[in-house]
Amino acid sequence: MTGSTAEASVTATDAALEAIALLGDEHGPLAFFQSGGCCDGSLPICMKDGELPPGPNDLLLGTVGGAPFYVDSEQYMRWGRPSFLLDVRPGAAEGFSLSLRDAHFVTRPAR
Amino acid sequence: MATTEQSTTFEAPGRPGSPVQVKERYENFIGGHWVAPVDGEYRENLTPATGQPICEVSHSGAQDIELALDAAHAAKDGWGETSTTERSRVLNAVADTIEENLEMLAVAESWENGKPVRETLAADIPLAADHFRYFADVIRGEEGRISEIDKDTVAYHFSEPLGVVGQIIPFNFPLLMAAWKIAPALAAGNCTVVKPASPTPWSILKLAELIEDVVPPGVLNIVNGPGAETGKALASNKRIAKIAFTGETVTGRLIMQYAAQNIIPSTTELGGKSPNIFFEDVMAADDEFLDKAVEGLVLYAFNKGEVCTCPSRALIQESIYDELMARCLDRIRAIKQGNPLDRTVQLGAQNSISQLEKIEGYVQIGREEGAELLIGGERNMLSGELAGGYYYEPTVFKGSNDMRIFQEEIFGPVLAVTTFKDEAEALRIANDTLYGLGAGVWSRDGSRAFRMGRGIKAGRVWTNCYHLYPAHAAFGGYKVSGVGRENHKMMLDHYSQTKCLLVSYDKNPMGFF
Numbered sequence: 001m002t003g004s005t006a007e008a009s010v011t012a013t014d015a016a017l018e019a020i021a022l023l024g025d026e027h028g029p030l031a032f033f034q035s036g037g038c039c040d041g042s043l044p045i046c047m048k049d050g051e052l053p054p055g056p057n058d059l060l061l062g063t064v065g066g067a068p069f070y071v072d073s074e075q076y077m078r079w080g081r082p083s084f085l086l087d088v089r090p091g092a093a094e095g096f097s098l099s100l101r102d103a104h105f106v107t108r109p110a111r
Numbered sequence: 112m113a114t115t116e117q118s119t120t121f122e123a124p125g126r127p128g129s130p131v132q133v134k135e136r137y138e139n140f141i142g143g144h145w146v147a148p149v150d151g152e153y154r155e156n157l158t159p160a161t162g163q164p165i166c167e168v169s170h171s172g173a174q175d176i177e178l179a180l181d182a183a184h185a186a187k188d189g190w191g192e193t194s195t196t197e198r199s200r201v202l203n204a205v206a207d208t209i210e211e212n213l214e215m216l217a218v219a220e221s222w223e224n225g226k227p228v229r230e231t232l233a234a235d236i237p238l239a240a241d242h243f244r245y246f247a248d249v250i251r252g253e254e255g256r257i258s259e260i261d262k263d264t265v266a267y268h269f270s271e272p273l274g275v276v277g278q279i280i281p282f283n284f285p286l287l288m289a290a291w292k293i294a295p296a297l298a299a300g301n302c303t304v305v306k307p308a309s310p311t312p313w314s315i316l317k318l319a320e321l322i323e324d325v326v327p328p329g330v331l332n333i334v335n336g337p338g339a340e341t342g343k344a345l346a347s348n349k350r351i352a353k354i355a356f357t358g359e360t361v362t363g364r365l366i367m368q369y370a371a372q373n374i375i376p377s378t379t380e381l382g383g384k385s386p387n388i389f390f391e392d393v394m395a396a397d398d399e400f401l402d403k404a405v406e407g408l409v410l411y412a413f414n415k416g417e418v419c420t421c422p423s424r425a426l427i428q429e430s431i432y433d434e435l436m437a438r439c440l441d442r443i444r445a446i447k448q449g450n451p452l453d454r455t456v457q458l459g460a461q462n463s464i465s466q467l468e469k470i471e472g473y474v475q476i477g478r479e480e481g482a483e484l485l486i487g488g489e490r491n492m493l494s495g496e497l498a499g500g501y502y503y504e505p506t507v508f509k510g511s512n513d514m515r516i517f518q519e520e521i522f523g524p525v526l527a528v529t530t531f532k533d534e535a536e537a538l539r540i541a542n543d544t545l546y547g548l549g550a551g552v553w554s555r556d557g558s559r560a561f562r563m564g565r566g567i568k569a570g571r572v573w574t575n576c577y578h579l580y581p582a583h584a585a586f587g588g589y590k591v592s593g594v595g596r597e598n599h600k601m602m603l604d605h606y607s608q609t610k611c612l613l614v615s616y617d618k619n620p621m622g623f624f
Contacts, residue, residue, distance in 0.1 A: 035360050035361035037381040037419075038281060038382030038520060039283065039382070039522065040465065041360065042473075042520075043469075045365075047339075052364060052365055052368060075545060078519075079515050079518060079519060082515070089468060091463055091464055092309055092310075093309075093338070094338060094359075094465075095342075096338040096339050096342055097338070097339060099339070106468070106469075
């Protein structure tokens with residue numbers, strides 16, 4: 001289901017958009033995948049677009065700063081089909097997520 | 112500090128009287144030497160207990176991974192041909208060294224991770240030592256198999272090392288998870304390049320200082336740096352024969368994809384949302400077993416909930432819910448939170464500000480989706496130098512399994528509780544999750560416990576116990592909790608190739624040509 005749906009949505013704060021622009025200058029086009037599980041599992045993982053080709057069960061929720069934002073469709077259903085707000089918080093990223101020197105991406109429920 | 116506190120609290124690393132010495136900065140451990148990162152970059156390493164720096168640690172990149180792989184490849188033939196007797200001796204020497212430095216390593220681990228020193232003294236560090244000792248023992252009992260194909264034809268099966276492997280360690284048990292990965296790899300004759308978690312790069316370097324003359328140069332190499340650079344450079348490298356990873360699901364997918372691109376095996380452990388199930392017969396008597404079951408529920412707060420197998424969903428039979436929960440809440444109220452280096456403290460600091468904010472976010476989600484907050488629910492602001500630390504109160508929500516706080520791993524001291532009517536409903540709720548790493552079953556009825564244990568889709572079902580991690584018991588996930596196992600001597604197979612020599616002792620030709 002790699003296509004956006006009407007009810008799905010992801011938005012970004014100005015700080016997140018600025019970080020996407022800065023990282024885009026350094027790495028080229030980006031993509032986000034909402035992670036799950038161990039450690040920093042609730043964080044979105046930012047990577048070069050194409051680094052992880054989306055699979056048939058990845059749902060494209062929308063784009064943020066030009067970058068596609070995917071979530072596993074079953075995880076998305078189990079999380080109650082939330083709308084995500086992409087933001088930036090202090091501290092380095094974990095996992096293999098691209099990040100600025102001392103800031104990393106987070107997602108929060110959009111309100 | 113009060114007199115009583117002085118007698119139970121270790122001095123922080125680097126301070127006078129502390130069992131842990133701290134250098135200003137730490138380099139990579141490559142080829143038995145301390146090697147500065149090629150780009151000369153370092154990052155400040157904080158303690159979550161106060162939010163203050165401990166030291167600087169190398170911030171490496173792809174070039175440093177190549178140096179470590181050079182060292183590992185230079186060592187691999189020699190180590191792979193080293194007798195199992197000698198490999199066993201080296202692993203036992205590592206175990207001896209860990210045990211001789213138990214207090215120092217426990218204090219370093221607590222200070223860097225935020226976990227209570229009573230846990231590192233009694234669990235993390237002794238278990239790490241035992242892991243090396245276990246694989247030192249079992250490797251000597253290994254033997255190949257001989258298959259008699261017919262009277263003149265024999266298949267000899269040998270286990271051979273893979274060569275050089277890559278291993279990526281999580282931040283929640285920095286030394287124990289490193290031991291889980293390093294011990295079987297080395298026992299099977301491999302050399303390894305280890306990438307510790309970015310928030311906990313240092314305690315393993317304290318171990319490396321101790322064993323730099325114990326393990327032959329190049330057999331164990333440690334490179335610190337960010338996952339997106341250092342971790343990726345290792346996981347996607349053509350010079351590794353296997354990659355092992357513990358962490359979140361999307362990076363797990365990347366790891367498996369890199370492994371597929373290079374056609375090498377991977378093992379991944381990606382977390383869980385483990386159910387802990389309490390049947391009504393638990394309360395059939397007010398005895399030691401009931402006391403054990405209550406502790407079994409409260410173990411969600413072990414290591415501040417930063418455990419892949421955290422029993423973060425409690426399923427309680429509705430007939431005993433009120434009484435059992437009352438006892439558990441009494442036990443939770445009595446949890447002492449504070450300085451991780453205080454031996455009497457049971458709940459320390461979350462590993463990072465990022466983790467703390469994630470917990471705050473999930474507690475907010477829990478409130479908004481209508482879960483009932485039974486206890487906790489706030490950041491715990493401690494005083495003095497601990498005011499800058501990342502402490503969160505032990506928290507319990509009551510709700511239903513379709514809520515997000517029941518479906519996603521929070522990685523904090525946050526328990527989601529619900530009730531069930533009968534065994535069938537308990538099993539349905541237990542399996543209604545993406546994950547399948549751990550589970551707990553509590554019952555005085557052995558038959559029921561057995562049925563449940565076999566019915567739950569998880570790799571480890573603790574039955575009338577929880578959070579035991581003996582080296583001789585397999586550990587790993589079903590479903591999206593990952594692929595592969597850790598612990599147990601079966602790990603030697605995960606770190607070995609099978610060589611089959613198919614030998615004919617018949618002098619006669621086959622007769623085809």
